[in-house]
Amino acid sequence: MFSRLSRPISRATASIASVNQLTVYTKSRKSFGLTPSSAMAEGKYPAKKHAQKVVDHISKRSPSPNGVLYLEAKHTKLLEDNDEPEPFRQRRYFYYLTGCNEPDCYFAYDIAAQKSTLFIPPIDSDSVIWSGLPLSPEEALKKYDVDDVKYTNEVNPYLAHVGASYSKAGKQTSVYAIADQVSEQTTFIGFDQKDFQTLKPSIDACRVSKDEFEVGLIRKANEISTEAHHAAFKKAKTASNECEVEAVFLQKCIAQNAKEQSYHGIFASGRAAATLHYVKNDQPIQGKLNMLIDAGAEWECYCSDITRTFPINGVFSPESRAIYDIVLKMQLECIGILKAGIVWDDVHALAHRIAIDGLHTLGILKGDKEEMFKKRVSVAFFPHGLGHHLGMDTHDVGGNPNYEDKDSMFRYLRLRGEVPEGSVVTVEPGIYFCNFIIEPYLEDAELSKYIDKDVLDKYWDVGGARIEDNIYVTKDGHVNLTTTAKEAEEVENMILTA
Structure with a gap:
């Protein structure tokens, strides 16, 4: 447009x-002479590569950053005066670092450990009756290019543990998030700085070159x-x-x-x-x-x-x-x-x-x-x-x-x-x-x-x-x-x- x-x-x-310059990576792993990363060869969206690219960009402004990149997926929201959900469109910033197109998820990337963790909703028995079983942690780990998968009720304990680990090592820590895209129940205990200005423009810059x-x-x-x-x-x-x-x-x-x-x-x-x-x-x-x-x-x-x-x-x-x-x-x-x-x-x-x-x-x-x-x-x-x-x-x-x-x-x-x-x-x-x-x-x-x-x-x-x-x-x-x-x-x- x-x-x-x-x-x-x-x-x-x-x-x-x-054909000579590009390829679409498929499950058959045909690469037309190009050498794919292991994630591409497996057909996974290269989320960890993108996370590190964003960290490298942040490092140009803030040398040796410590802490985590934190993002939330788009949350399910009901239509006004209706019990049906609004049409779902994943937040692009979340997708860029996860490759996950599911609602109500969370993500954290531990910068020092270079470890990515995806948090997916736990099983809700009432929901299963209507919609069937959701993706399991094992299935999500196999599907997405992340290091670990946990349930969303583990987000705050995870963040507190990472923050405490940095403090124990005597390191100043930051959590990089996007303003107005953090749930009220999310806490950043143990982090010295909450940076809501850096992550979004950094991802923007990285998204330009595909x-x-x-x-x-x-x-x-x-x-x-x-x-x-x-x-x-x-x-x-x-x-x-x-x-x-x-x-x-x-x-x-x-x-x-x-x-x-x-x-x-x-x-x-x-x-x-x-x-x-x-x-x-x-x-x-x-x-x-x-x-x-x-x-x-x-x-x-x-x-x-x-x-x-x-x-x-x-x-x-x-x-x-x-x-x-x-x-x-x-x-x-x-x-x-x-x-x-x-x-x-x-x-x-x-x-x-x-x-x-x-x-x-x-x-x-x-x-x-x-x-x-x-x-x-x-x-x-x-x-x-x-x-x-x-x-x-x-x-x-x-x-x-x-x-x-x-x-x-x-x-x-x-x-x-x-x-x-x-x-x-x-x-x-x-x-x-x-x-x-x-x-x-x-x-x-x-x-x-x-x-x-x-x-x-x-x-x-x-x-x-x-x-x-x-x-x-x-x-x-x-x-x-x-x-x-x-x-x-x-x-x-x-x-x-x-």
């Missing part, structure tokens, strides 16, 4: 590069979402309503055990595609030119975020195809220059220059292109940011946005500055024909001279076009994790032959 190449790369080339296991989870989410997008392409031709297309997308995801979506999907037909975060998904489709789908499945708490725009009847109108080709060029060229250390602001600016050039060629824009760039005329058609970090959250942490920026071209960028090695970013340029956004430009005497209204009037029914892929950034380049069809002819053929 959004505020929310020097040469084109073929899908085949991108696919080969993906390891191979994490990239594998994002790739898996992309694979499932690609099947769902392709099914949606085909369904739209005969669907009468946007919700029918959304239903097919969700069915394909759930059928592959991806029961959670990364975000509320956008299924926008016709002019609704010009609404950036369209939420209705319930309007008639018939008689409209195009459909924009921005949707992605979640896989084991990791997100995909894919957008495609396609002709509902299987053939782009001349106006739609012209806009689509500009957006595809924007995306391919921006992806093509990605590598660690490149400044995202510059990539975003490149997208705007390509948009200006394309719209100028069509006659929608007129006049000096450099003047239009400096006066930000292209923001009328491309008002959002080029992309964002992607990980356990769709708009993942670490982007350093500046929403107070007075420059309209950069105000909504969710990612600013250099792109880190190992990060996963979305690249999602778009061109939109939204009356609400464009009309102020038409009414401005200084800006309206750059827009040919007569030509513009031919494009309102195009609505909007956006194309979005998920890109893993390496030291010297990138790997595209998204294989969803996007070449215009391929998309058209997929719909026509459905």
